[in-house]
Amino acid sequence: MTGRERLFLFDTTLRDGQQTPGIDFSVEDKIAIAGMLDAFGLDYVEGGYPGANPTDTAFFTKKRTARAKFVAFGMTKRVGVSASNDPGLAALVQASSDAICFVAKSWDYHVRVALGCTNDENLDAIKASVEAAMAAGKEALVDCEHFFDGFKANPDYALACAKTAFEAGARWIVLCDTNGGTLPSEVRAIVGKVIEGGVPGDHLGIHAHDDTGQAVANSLAAVEAGARQIQGTLNGIGERCGNANLISLIPTLMLKPAFTERFELGITHEALSGISRLSHAFDELLNRAPDEQAPYVGSSAFATKAGIHASALLKEPETYEHVPPETVGNRRRVMVSDQGGKANFIAELKRRGVHVARDDSRLDTLIALVKDREAQGYAYEGADASFELLARQMLGHVPNFFAVTSFRCMVERRFDSVGQLKTVSEAVVKVMVDGEEKMSVAEGNGPVNALDIALRKDLGKFQDEIEDLELVDYKVRILNGGTEAVTRVLIESQDGQGSRWRTVGVSDNVIDASFQALMDSITFKLMKNRELAGLVAAE
């Protein structure tokens, strides 16, 4: 048909990814992640190690994928017992899975020191384990642990392990760079030698770690040398520095001619355009901020700040972007900053529905104001909503919804009536809405939280509109040393319609800076509501 060879993707997020410090999946997490991986189009989903812990045992009571092969991980049978008498192997074979991936020693040193058996006994264990899996009607895979270090120490024995697995009928023999320190040129050479040694490339997989920052390159080097399965994880999570990042690998395999001319995957281009969403959804599940600089999917992956590139980029994006951002569900961003030129501003405003002519003098005033504020410490590239608000104010589009006439906040720490040290934060805000003064008071976890609650307690006729506003992130950056320094506060907000926006405040007083960002957030929300309702023209 296409004449292209099929490459297979094996996800180990739920098994090796679970070794990431700080990550601990529940059964529900695993079910959700397996569903995401299956829907995306991965070929194999390794779920964990049934029998090793209660979570994994519970997870393997059912098959958890529809399309992808569902894989249980475990050790080869122990030396000294038969396959049918090994309880670990029995748990693996009984687990609900399509395939079993056995981890096997392939470095003779570890066979002797860690297993304490002979080289031949280890080969027998590999053979018997593969046969047991196949007898149970399952596909067998063998992860050759420490394969590259083992091959450097004793190439004949490492190769014998791989060949034993292949000859016993394993569908895949996976060469693992367990310590993660192997270099791409070494991977390339050793994979080539394994193929010469008699294990065909279409039965070889690569399992790389990122200890030199080259897990992706090692995986691709193995494919170039003939391997046809890649193991990796979502966002590159995993032990130590992580595993090969499938989120970086997949777009390269599907978009770069060097690979698309020779290979095809089981993933559609439509699915590929959801890969940014997949990556971010996984971070959401882990409750961590996505890496803004992640290849392909990071919010900065197609962002330009430089004046020297920005104007050319807008004219000829295809010569400044290595792939079109929409192919991976991302978008181009031209950052507003004091390094950017006029073209950046016009493009950024246009994207927000604000059209302004290049020779409009208000544009020069806006640029001068942004530069001046950025010199004071504002960072509009991280605060899109404050930028849009400032621009619309300069260009005459934003009503004064409310005006804060004064605020006060107080933090007090003292012994309470029962002798416990207690800290109380209280804030009072006076705000004019529609000619009427509202005064609100609130307590909070700290002064900013108290102010936030007090400010949003009663905004009169706008109160209903801000009920669904929620602060989701709050960042403080001190711009130069000491407690007398200038403080920048960035606030991220969201509402019930799923919108997210970021605002900024700067002051030598952290409370002032926070309050500016809070007010901008509310004003932006009110402006956004009107824009949606068509009451304020976009221009």
Next chain:
Amino acid sequence: MTGRERLFLFDTTLRDGQQTPGIDFSVEDKIAIAGMLDAFGLDYVEGGYPGANPTDTAFFTKKRTARAKFVAFGMTKRVGVSASNDPGLAALVQASSDAICFVAKSWDYHVRVALGCTNDENLDAIKASVEAAMAAGKEALVDCEHFFDGFKANPDYALACAKTAFEAGARWIVLCDTNGGTLPSEVRAIVGKVIEGGVPGDHLGIHAHDDTGQAVANSLAAVEAGARQIQGTLNGIGERCGNANLISLIPTLMLKPAFTERFELGITHEALSGISRLSHAFDELLNRAPDEQAPYVGSSAFATKAGIHASALLKEPETYEHVPPETVGNRRRVMVSDQGGKANFIAELKRRGVHVARDDSRLDTLIALVKDREAQGYAYEGADASFELLARQMLGHVPNFFAVTSFRCMVERRFDSVGQLKTVSEAVVKVMVDGEEKMSVAEGNGPVNALDIALRKDLGKFQDEIEDLELVDYKVRILNGGTEAVTRVLIESQDGQGSRWRTVGVSDNVIDASFQALMDSITFKLMKNRELAGLVAAE
């Protein structure tokens, strides 16, 4: 001598790194970072683009490095004016630098579309610019922008750009993967062709970006193909997905036999053992959390969680670690057992003059307390003084110099008598010293500054001792989203004797967290004075 070839490292943290979204260096930041790079042993430090913005112009009023060559970046001369009549080139030549790195177009398409000149005019501009730099007594480098994409489109012209620069006398011709999408196999092939085409490898550099997650691999592929200069940044900051990460590259070049057998760098192994500290200090300066999974330097880079590896690791670390962690100033962490933890604690305490026996039960209590507090958000790795204080308190060595019985602070924003909006911060602190209650009030730039001043206003008999205490840095990190999140405050202090120490406070209230860190700082200073005076034994 060694028979090994010299590889040169070119740092562009202060120039290309400045393109990172969210990063904006001040002149003071640039001075501090240039000092770190110079001390570490990099060969070239590119400082920025003098003439392009006020920060870079100010930074280039002086040479900022002692050992490293200090490099100014800028464009080749404009077409249509002579080198001596180009004001941009004049600004570059006049800047205080040892070398100039010119960015030049090498893709004929961009010469036509972006420069709007002929191919020959562009070659003339390269030649004239290199000659102008050399006439001013400076080393000339030429960054060939879009080199790899340009070479794919028109190899003859891309090569002509490189050769023109070489023949005009440029010390280095740097092949830039400006869009970041080139693959290692392509880099390898194209570098080889450039060398065949007549530009010697010891005049070739590589400038890679991480858009496919392979900037490190691309840099090493170029070296394998013959290039002898690598451009990169600290922690891989840079436009879009970042530049090649020097912090990942340097240990690979200095520790992996494939490179150490053939190459040497200008960095000593002693300096290499400070690379983890360098990486973390740079993140501190950016006020961002270090990447725990960063190759070589991340806190997880030598951490093991896995049951199947952990106990074997402890017996035979060298077969489970790709390099010894101490060579890069990192350390092994085994998370299932506190065996490793205990030895670390003892070593860490000993380093601070606190000796404790392995079987002292107070040590177990201290370890449990530190673990508990770190789970709450304390970060003792970044707060040596708070750690030492906690340890000495647990082991019974710290007097209660003073006790704060209560504090209160207030921030008020309102219109003053002449109608100006004004913010006032005031704090009151009550503190017991030697059985006597002192009450002090102060105003400050913000609530924390006011509290700091009030707390240090009257400490009775200790007042003389803290006169020289000064806060030099104050950092706030929000540990999870929203204004209700837990806040960690890190404070750095110094005194007249040149000591610096860091303390930490954690609370859901930023004021509380700041106050804890302030109190720890004063207590540490008083303890340190007594220790120096010999009144408190080190043990």
